[in-house]
Amino acid sequence: xxxxxxxxxxxxxxxxxxxxxxxxxxxxxxxxxxxxxxxxxxxxxxxxxxxxxxxxxxxxxxxxxxxxxxxxxxxxxxxxxxxxxxxxxxxxxxxxxxxxxxxxxxxxxxxxxxxxxxxxxxxx
Numbered sequence: 001x002x003x004x005x006x007x008x009x010x011x012x013x014x015x016x017x018x019x020x021x022x023x024x025x026x027x028x029x030x031x032x033x034x035x036x037x038x039x040x041x042x043x044x045x046x047x048x049x050x051x052x053x054x055x056x057x058x059x060x061x062x063x064x065x066x067x068x069x070x071x072x073x074x075x076x077x078x079x080x081x082x083x084x085x086x087x088x089x090x091x092x093x094x095x096x097x098x099x100x101x102x103x104x105x106x107x108x109x110x111x112x113x114x115x116x117x118x119x120x121x122x123x124x
Contacts, residue, residue: 003105004074008081011100011107015054015066027051032108039096039112061094063087069095077102093118 010030017023027047037044037053044053069082069092079100084092094117101109 004079004102005072007102007105007107008068008072008079008100011110012066012068012083014050015057017054018058020051020055023054024051030107032103032106035107036109037112038110039098040114061085064093074102092116 007030010026014023014026014030017026024047027050031047031050033046035046035050037050042053042056044050064085064087067084067086069084072079072081074080079102080097081100082097083095085094086092094114096112096114096116098110098112100107100111
């Protein structure tokens with residue numbers, strides 16, 4: 001597994017980590033201090049903002065886990081990857097593609113796009 005794939009897999013581990021202390025450690029290891037995240041539903045800045053965003057998504061989709069849905073594609077300081085959110089042993093309820101900017105081996109910015117999502121979660 002290459003460094004870029006390991007970084008993105010840590011990104012997914014953050015979304016799935018329910019232990020607050022372990023999640024904060026993963027965030028510090030994976031994201032730069034000035035990190036930003038944006039998708040059609042939420043925006044977050046810095047480690048505290050990213051942690052709060054993940055906690056909110058975990059509450060909204062309790063029992064679901066994020067999974068990488070293909071290979072990580074990257075060049076220079078950029079990466080893109082597909083993902084799915086699904087309950088264990090069931091079909092995906094949401095999915096999309098994220099684009100990342102990387103600095104010093106960590107995520108500096110992630111922009112997410114939704115390909116499909118539950119009606120209640122879709123932006124209007």
